[in-house]
Amino acid sequence: MQAFDLNGDFFPKTEKLILLIGFFDGVHIGHQKLIQEAQKYGSPIGVLTFSSSLIGLKEQKLLLSEKCKQQKLEDYGIKYYFRLNFDKVRKWSKELFLNHLSNINIEHIIISEDFTFGYQKTGRVRDLLDFFNKDKDIVKVISPLALPNGDKISSTYIRTLLNRGEIEEANRLLGYKYFRINKVVEGLHNGTKLGFPTANLEQENSLVDLKDGVYKTHVKFNNTLYLSMTNVGCHPTVDQLSKSIIETNIFDFDQNLYGKTITVFFDRYIRPQQKFSTLIQLKEQLEKDKLSILNIK
Amino acid sequence: MISGFILLDKNQGMGCRKIDNSLQKRFKTKVGHLGTLDNFATGLLLIACGEATKLLPLIKEDYKTYIAKLKVGVATDTLDLDGKIIEEQQAPHFSKDTIVQTLSSFLGKSKQIPPAYSAKWINGRRAFDLVREGIDFDLKPIDIEIKEIELLEYKYPTIDFRVTISRGGYIRSLGNDIATRLNTIGHLTSLRRIKVGTYDIEQCKSLDEVTEQSIIPMNIFLKEYPTIELSEVQFKKAVNGAYLRLDNVTSDYCFVSYNSQIIAIYFKSDDIFKCYRGLYHASV
Structure with a gap:
């Protein structure tokens, strides 16, 4: 081109x-x-x-x-x-x-x-x-x-769908899986402490706001595809952020991604953002989320 | 007797048992392998010789990585190129994007129907024998997990992909399922295994290249388990498979040796070590 x-x-x-x-x-x-x-x-x-x-x-x-x-x-x-x-x-x-x-x-x-x-x-x-x-x-x-x-x-209509978390309908109208290509930046490492290390995407303010919550996603890195779960939100349980971020936990993945560019494809909206009273409850919920994502056909 | 492991790069067209037999003759010892590759497939075949055959169950092979070529538009009864063509159609041209999205839909856990032409046991008979005799049977879906998948190349009508799959998963069935999700039919025209657990095709030798020197000693191959040199008293116990008290061993399994000769592999049971398998021949 x-x-x-x-x-x-x-x-x-x-x-x-x-x-x-x-x-x-x-x-x-x-x-x-x-x-x-x-x-x-x-x-x-x-x-x-x-x-x-x-x-x-x-x-x-x-x-x-x-x-x-x-x-x-x-x-x-x-x-x-x-x-x-x-x-x-x-x-x-x-x-x-x-x-x-x-x-x-x-x-x-x-x-x-x-x-x-x-x-x-x-x-x-x-x-x-x-x-x-x-x-x-x-x-x-x-x-x-x-x-x-x-x-x-x-x-405009597809943007509205994404604002509402209707990812599957948005994907149908896009004709492909909605994705973000971004650099991975340093986060607060709270995920690592919970046993769910995440790759945090560099923010891109010009792009549409996705509904806060947990998504089934998959990641492309070096052309290889991996299953992952992605959180869009502002961490209501720990260290509340002023603005929502996108962070993804890639399943069974141990490579260092800082500074690397990855693509996150959004497959499905799993659940809304939730504030938990303890970190243990949050961890338990993340484990449930992972299990359900692994088993989604 | 020679004991140890061989990392072999299998060539196309040869059966795994044939390879075992040929090595058995070459080294005059029993030979077995882990994870059969179809005749048409190539790549990493993990082979155990002599006493090492007893250690095959200890090898971590939860995930294996393959490179496969899927030809769309033609279906065969065996799901690979060795079979009879049973259907042909004009396969559509796909965009790379469509293929990548289809591949991504296989990530995670799912059920897979093994190929009818497989070594699965059905009521005490091999599935492939039943098919050849024309006997009807149902294959139960198996649980598989796909950890990684990558589109390597798409040149109509062939899709090259790399996949990391859990133990027992069939790439022939996966190829068939990929074709189905692309609304067409297909079969594998090549299949190469490049990884079993942490073992890599780079470490492999071809059948012709394999010599006695290619045999990796048991305790070096399974390097995650330490080797403990025994005293004479302990040696006499170990030869008979008696319990041993081994201090400062933190792993669950360990090899025990005497005069640098491997005697057995032991496993931890509470505060004592018990014999898992004897690996010693008095004649040595």
């Missing part, structure tokens, strides 16, 4: 491509449907997306970090990745945006029928069709994937 950081002043020369436009946070099954549609034409696929300063503006947290999003799109076969600096282009009128698109060597643009663009979302699918589809059907419109209740599948 070739990636470009763009400021809106020019567009790099490419071969003729199928273009997808959007924020693509989470690269969920709705996005995947667009990609599959694009693959039918057999030409290389480019994604036009926006740099994530958007988060600051909308106070919206992300499902995936910029790096993970890019990686996911590469996994799905995207060849060109154009990241437009949102601060530079967010005030563009729809006309300006359309003119900018016309600099791209486009075979087709594939969009879903609810697509909007331009300042204050004034640009609609109709505008794209009028601009591009004069002689040829450049722009192809597909209907977005919908939930049984008719709502479209959106990154």
Whole structure:
């Protein structure tokens, strides 16, 4: 995959491509449907997306970090990745945006029928069709994937599911297991004292808040997968923290992970965070959690 | 008589019992192995010679690690490439992500149905004999645990993976189960064992390379157990398997020797040591 950081002043020369436009946070099954549609034409696929300063503006947290999003799109076969600096282009009128698109060597643009663009979302699918589809059907419109209740599948909805601990439904809509790739940082070593040493993930404030509690997870380290249980929370029983952290206890694992990067995949929500009156009770509960996780099919 | 262990790298196509027999001839002593590998499989085979055969139950082999090649789209009756093809279909192309997620779903404890072509005993008969005779039987699921799993390579239609599995788990069945979870069929085209407990394939020699020097003495192979040199009085007791009082021994088992010759292995029972197995031949 070739990636470009763009400021809106020019567009790099490419071969003729199928273009997808959007924020693509989470690269969920709705996005995947667009990609599959694009693959039918057999030409290389480019994604036009926006740099994530958007988060600051909308106070919206992300499902995936910029790096993970890019990686996911590469996994799905995207060849060109154009990241437009949102601060530079967010005030563009729809006309300006359309003119900018016309600099791209486009075979087709594939969009879903609810697509909007331009300042204050004034640009609609109709505008794209009028601009591009004069002689040829450049722009192809597909209907977005919908939930049984008719709502479209959106990154916002998946974020809400994760806030609520509905990890399995979130995973279904993502089309993969929700994951975090982070460095392991030093913790308070309280887990080790309890016989459950944990790898603490470096905090990433731009990412979505997961519901506090214990999760069945698995970890990828050096490409090897291990079963683990992960706590998201602020340690109500010992040394209460001001903010929730993510820490994972990898089963039967004795390698030193400090400073190493691991991936934690979230499989299932096991139980909410709980305050125990004694450490022994906490330890007993952790043992029960581990046993139930080991036996989940 | 030579006694000790051999870490062998088995080659493809040879049965484990055949290997034992060939070594038995070479060293003129009894030979046994731990954890049979299928004929088509290669890799680490732990072999005991002479008195060491008595120590096989003491070897920690709770987990074993394998590298396997699973070919999707073709099923065989034995679940490996030595069997008859029983079904063929166009297997879908998977993303690496899909395969990794499928592999991850096997982590932890689960039940596994052993292959019909296995050495499992069914009412006093071997399962593979019953299949060959066309007799119907049910195989009971066994409990397995998968500790680690890794996708090594995916080149359609072959999935290479590495797995660490509890004792008794069948990789042929796992391969079949992986294919099923990917909504297809498949069989193993190669299988290599690279670890048994703490023993590693790196330490192994091929059958042709094995000489008397390759035999690892019992107390060096089982280095977690100390060797205690006995006095003459203790030696006479040990030869007869009598209890021994051994001070300063903290482990549960220990070898006892006299003039550096291994006599027996003892185990701790309260404050006394009892004979676990005699490892001594008067002729030596």
